[in-house]
Amino acid sequence: MAAGLVMLAGGAALAAALPGGARAAAGGAPEVFRTPAGDYAPAAPAAAWARYCGLSVSVAALKDSLAAAEVDWEAVRAAYADGDARFPEWPGVKAFAQEQFPGVAYWDANSAYFDDPAWLDTFAEANIDGDVLESGDLESRVELLEKTALDQVAANLIMGLIEAAADEQEGAWDAAAAVYTGCGTENTHGAPRNALYDRSDRRGMHFGTIQNGETSMTNAEIMEAFQGGYSPENAAVVARAVQRTAWQSLLRYAHFLDGHFEFETDFLAHQAEGLAFWRILEAAVAQVDPERAALITAAFTS
Numbered sequence: 001m002a003a004g005l006v007m008l009a010g011g012a013a014l015a016a017a018l019p020g021g022a023r024a025a026a027g028g029a030p031e032v033f034r035t036p037a038g039d040y041a042p043a044a045p046a047a048a049w050a051r052y053c054g055l056s057v058s059v060a061a062l063k064d065s066l067a068a069a070e071v072d073w074e075a076v077r078a079a080y081a082d083g084d085a086r087f088p089e090w091p092g093v094k095a096f097a098q099e100q101f102p103g104v105a106y107w108d109a110n111s112a113y114f115d116d117p118a119w120l121d122t123f124a125e126a127n128i129d130g131d132v133l134e135s136g137d138l139e140s141r142v143e144l145l146e147k148t149a150l151d152q153v154a155a156n157l158i159m160g161l162i163e164a165a166a167d168e169q170e171g172a173w174d175a176a177a178a179v180y181t182g183c184g185t186e187n188t189h190g191a192p193r194n195a196l197y198d199r200s201d202r203r204g205m206h207f208g209t210i211q212n213g214e215t216s217m218t219n220a221e222i223m224e225a226f227q228g229g230y231s232p233e234n235a236a237v238v239a240r241a242v243q244r245t246a247w248q249s250l251l252r253y254a255h256f257l258d259g260h261f262e263f264e265t266d267f268l269a270h271q272a273e274g275l276a277f278w279r280i281l282e283a284a285v286a287q288v289d290p291e292r293a294a295l296i297t298a299a300f301t302s
Contacts (some may be wrong), residue, residue: 029053033177033184035192037215038223040177040184048171049178054090055157056182056190058083059150062093063194066142077128080149084189093149097121101160106284110156113283120156123279124148133272140272147276151249154179154196155242155280162238165230173230176238180222196245203248218244242280249277257299275300 029050033040042049061084065076083092097120101107111117126132127145157179164172182195192198197219203209204216211217218241225237253274260267278300286293 029178030183030186032186033181034186035181035184035197035219035223036212037197037219038227040181040223040226042171042174042177043229044171044174049174051091052096052157052175052178053183053187053190054083054087055093055096055154055179056187056192056194057087057090058093058096058190059194060084060190062149063146066146071138071142073128073130076145077125080124080128080145087189093153094121094124096157097124097149097153099157099160101156101163104160104163106159107156109287110283113286120148120152123152133268135268137268137272139269143269144272144276147273148279150194151196151199151246151276152280155246158196158242159239162230162235166232166235173226177226180226180238180242196242199249200241200245203245203252206252207248246277246280250274250281253277254299271300 029046030053031041031046033042058079062076062079065072065079068075079092081092081094082088083090098118100111100117110119114122116122123132124145127141127148130136130141132144133140158176161172161176161179165176180195181197182190182192185191200216200218200222201210201214204211204218209217211220222238222241225234225241228234253270256270257267257274259265260270278296282293282297285296
């Protein structure tokens with residue numbers, strides 16, 4: 001259970017007090033999160049969860065800034081901080097990367113391991129500055145930042161929000177569903193394609209777990225859990241789904257690295273992508289087996 005205040009997360013009064021909070025609630029967040037795996041209807045008032053619809057919108061804006069023919073890193077920094085200029089009611093990815101969940105095991109483990117309560121934002125800003133990857137390879141920096149924003153930030157939010165739901169914080173379960181689904185297909189400028197929902201479908205294609213040609217088994221499972229409302233069992237399903245997708249992604253890029261090393265081909269971009277997924281899991285693995293964690297970290301950073 002989360003013992004401390006879940007900073008910037010949940011609660012109608014708190015959400016309304018945040019920059020953009022009240023406008024987000026009134027600004028057209030979908031009433032139902034529609035996905036091919038099933039729909040989710042939030043139970044709490046929109047003021048308690050609507051701002052989380054902004055994460056997928058801001059991820060999309062960040063991706064657009066990174067897709068320029070010549071990447072302007074100051075424009076990327078602005079997109080990371082401010083999100084989509086057309087929708088000033090939504091926070092940028094930076095605000096979501098700074099959210100803190102003291103008392104939540106996942107957040108506590110990561111903040112201690114990286115020795116930084118804002119480890120996600122620190123890492124993203126360092127990458128924007130060009131201070132993470134020694135190679136300085138452009139494609140690698142782009143891939144790393146995109147997956148930091150979409151995958152690492154979402155994983156931390158969901159792990160924190162499901163614990164906030166356990167503490168009966170209003171709208172926390174709805175907020176976790178908003179983050180995972182991108183608030184569904186009707187959140188047209190964000191949507192599942194800019195959320196963990198899409199990552200799971202992609203991994204389903206790679207690992208042979210796609211149903212009906214479009215939906216991963218993980219997405220079918222997690223949407224059923226969200227629809228069932230908060231319970232310890234449903235929260236465990238959500239947490240396992242987030243971790244499973246990260247592990248599948250890590251294995252995919254480890255396989256790529258094996259091929260690059262065998263055939264002596266350029267591995268930098270795939271290494272950076274693998275690093276992004278590994279950072280979702282690294283602290284938890286290091287708690288159990290620090291030597292193995294160090295070896296994996298070395299593989300994706302050396």
